[in-house]
Amino acid sequence: MTATEGRHDLLIGGERVTPSSGEYLTTVDPATEEPLADVAVADASDVDRAVAAAREAASAWRDVDPAERGRVVHRVADRIREAIDDLAALESRDQGKPLSQARSDMSSAARYFEYYAGAADKLEGKSVPVGTDQVDFTLREPYGVSAQIIPWNFPGNILARGVAPALVAGNAVVVKPAPTTPLSAYRLAELCLEAGVPDAAINVVSGAGETGAALTRHEGVDTITFTGSVATGQRVMEAAATSVTPVTLELGGKNPAVVYPDADVTDVADWVETGIFTNAGQVCSAVDRVVVHERIHDRFVDEIAARAEALTLGPGTDDPDVGPLNSAEHLERVRDYVATGEREGATLVTGGRSPDREGWFFEPTVFDDVDRGMTIAQEEIFGPVLAVIPYADADDPIEIANDVAYGLVAGVFTNDVRRALRAAQRLEAGNVYVNKWFGDTHQTPFGGYKQSGIGREKGLEALDSYLQTKNVAIDLGGAGGDLPGA
Numbered sequence: 001m002t003a004t005e006g007r008h009d010l011l012i013g014g015e016r017v018t019p020s021s022g023e024y025l026t027t028v029d030p031a032t033e034e035p036l037a038d039v040a041v042a043d044a045s046d047v048d049r050a051v052a053a054a055r056e057a058a059s060a061w062r063d064v065d066p067a068e069r070g071r072v073v074h075r076v077a078d079r080i081r082e083a084i085d086d087l088a089a090l091e092s093r094d095q096g097k098p099l100s101q102a103r104s105d106m107s108s109a110a111r112y113f114e115y116y117a118g119a120a121d122k123l124e125g126k127s128v129p130v131g132t133d134q135v136d137f138t139l140r141e142p143y144g145v146s147a148q149i150i151p152w153n154f155p156g157n158i159l160a161r162g163v164a165p166a167l168v169a170g171n172a173v174v175v176k177p178a179p180t181t182p183l184s185a186y187r188l189a190e191l192c193l194e195a196g197v198p199d200a201a202i203n204v205v206s207g208a209g210e211t212g213a214a215l216t217r218h219e220g221v222d223t224i225t226f227t228g229s230v231a232t233g234q235r236v237m238e239a240a241a242t243s244v245t246p247v248t249l250e251l252g253g254k255n256p257a258v259v260y261p262d263a264d265v266t267d268v269a270d271w272v273e274t275g276i277f278t279n280a281g282q283v284c285s286a287v288d289r290v291v292v293h294e295r296i297h298d299r300f301v302d303e304i305a306a307r308a309e310a311l312t313l314g315p316g317t318d319d320p321d322v323g324p325l326n327s328a329e330h331l332e333r334v335r336d337y338v339a340t341g342e343r344e345g346a347t348l349v350t351g352g353r354s355p356d357r358e359g360w361f362f363e364p365t366v367f368d369d370v371d372r373g374m375t376i377a378q379e380e381i382f383g384p385v386l387a388v389i390p391y392a393d394a395d396d397p398i399e400i401a402n403d404v405a406y407g408l409v410a411g412v413f414t415n416d417v418r419r420a421l422r423a424a425q426r427l428e429a430g431n432v433y434v435n436k437w438f439g440d441t442h443q444t445p446f447g448g449y450k451q452s453g454i455g456r457e458k459g460l461e462a463l464d465s466y467l468q469t470k471n472v473a474i475d476l477g478g479a480g481g482d483l484p485g486a
Contacts, residue, residue, distance in 0.1 A: 008039045008186050010046055010206065013053035014199025020045045025179055025208070030096035030324040031315035031359040039182045042205035044214040047174075050203040051220040054145045054172035057200035062142045062170035070120030073168050075195035077113035080106060080160075080188070087187060091156050092316035094183045096326055096360075097279050099319040108442070109160035109188065115442045116164040119460065123169065123467060133478025140467040142170035143222035143246070147215050149236070150177045151227045152326050153282040153382075156184035161457055162225045163192070163202065169466035171223070172201040176215050180327050182206040212236075219243050225465060226250070227284070230405075230451050248455035248465040250447060252284040252380050253408025256401035257437070258423060259292040259300065263413035267435065268292075269303040271411070272386070275437035277311060277364050280322050281384035282330075285409045287437055289370075289377060289387045291397045297390045301368050304386065305350045308364035313355060322384060324360045331360040334383035341367050341376040346387070372400050380406065402428045407449030411437055430456070 007024065009016040024038040042050070061069070080087065088103035095102070125138035146166040150159050155177055166173050177185035185204050192202045205211055212232075216224055217239040226236045227250040240247050257275070259268050268290075275287030292300050314320035325331045331354065338352045351365030362383055370377050370387040377387050391397050401410055410429035412420050424432040430448045433439040440446045440458060447456040455465055 053200035058172035074117035080110035112160040152178035257411040260414035408452035
């Protein structure tokens with residue numbers, strides 16, 4: 001199963017196959033700008049082959065005893081843990097994140113397979129009480145072929161987040177990793193096959209936008225899971241509409257932390273430091289905005305700025321505090337946002353520049369005096385850039401927090417439990433953290449309001465993206481006469 005040294009061919013039907021076009025993309029280490037590997041680019045004909053292989057596998061995999069499906073998927077978790085050091089090193093070089101964060105990602109990937117494996121023989125329907133003349137019950141059945149389009153910020157982790165429940169539910173999958181971070185997808189798929197997942201039940205077709213478009217508009221795909229930008233998510237929905245394919249979309253956020261005057265400033269700074277600078281801010285649930293009361297505003301800004309300045313930057317494999325951004329294009333995007341923030345009148349407290357070194361690094365950055373209508377307060381930067389928005393007693397901080405197009409996560413910092421619960425009720429977000437950040441787990445549903453997406457991943461609710469409900473109604477010799485709409 002091992003790819004040719006320095007080259008990764010497509011993985012279709014359990015075999016490595018060369019792309020029809022003969023085209024390859026070169027992945028680059030974002031810390032050194034040096035080439036890592038040549039990776040195949042799948043065209044529409046390659047996608048056809050992968051979907052056909054998955055369709056054939058799905059019909060057999062769905063009929064495997066659920067308990068056995070669970071055992072196979074659990075073995076994937078074991079294989080990941082056995083290979084965790086190599087996987088973390090691979091992810092760190094390919095994506096750029098610090099080694100300890102990459103290791104955490106892969107440990108979490110193993111946990112997804114472990115968690116969903118336990119649900120395999122518990123995907124129950126229900127009996128519906130419709131009277132004595134009829135027996136009525138529901139079945140939960142797999143869709144068939146699941147297309148998984150994986151982003152570049154957490155490539156291995158998010159692959160596991162979607163593939164594990166899809167397989168457990170009895171679907172076969174076709175994975176399309178991001179073009180800049182495809183390496184962990186191939187290795188994780190190989191580990192799935194080594195653990196006993198049928199050869200064509202997991203397939204990997206790498207490439208860029210054209211590959212993704214061929215997959216999302218393919219009539220043989222039965223359900224789509226996508227994580228990425230709003231603009232790309234909209235295109236996925238448009239493509240899926242042609243064949244009325246259901247979609248699960250996680251599209252990022254512009255996430256607020258509302259800090260009340262009774263909050264512990266040191267605790268807030270601890271969580272915000274983690275929330276915005278982890279993975280160089282390339283996290284959909286990062287704390288992008290801090291809406292902080294003017295009474296503690298100055299202390300908070302001083303503390304978070306000092307923490308930002310103390311962070312070390314370096315190659316992910318050196319395990320620094322902050323690694324590089326993932327690509328030269330994304331680095332330029334972050335630079336443009338910082339320049340816009342300065343031009344619109346926000347105060348640059350610290351950071352805001354790229355250090356003079358190889359790699360696509362950007363300093364941890366803090367803006368103060370940010371107005372809620374500024375670009376850096378409204379649009380997702382996806383980098384290590386924090387916007388601090390002060391508010392006064394006369395202001396409604398929840399209104400400020402909700403005043404964006406996104407609604408993925410939000411946070412509340414206060415020692416008043418009633419205030420926290422009232423804020424949680426009013427915040428327009430799929431997840432609300434109280435006195436912490438990144439509070440979701442494998443067991444808790446995750447997804448957004450507004451433009452942050454459709455559907456939920458993680459937790460048992462994620463299985464709804466991979467199972468459809470069938471109702472069975474059996475007549476027991478009643479009087480008949482049923483009519484539609486009754």
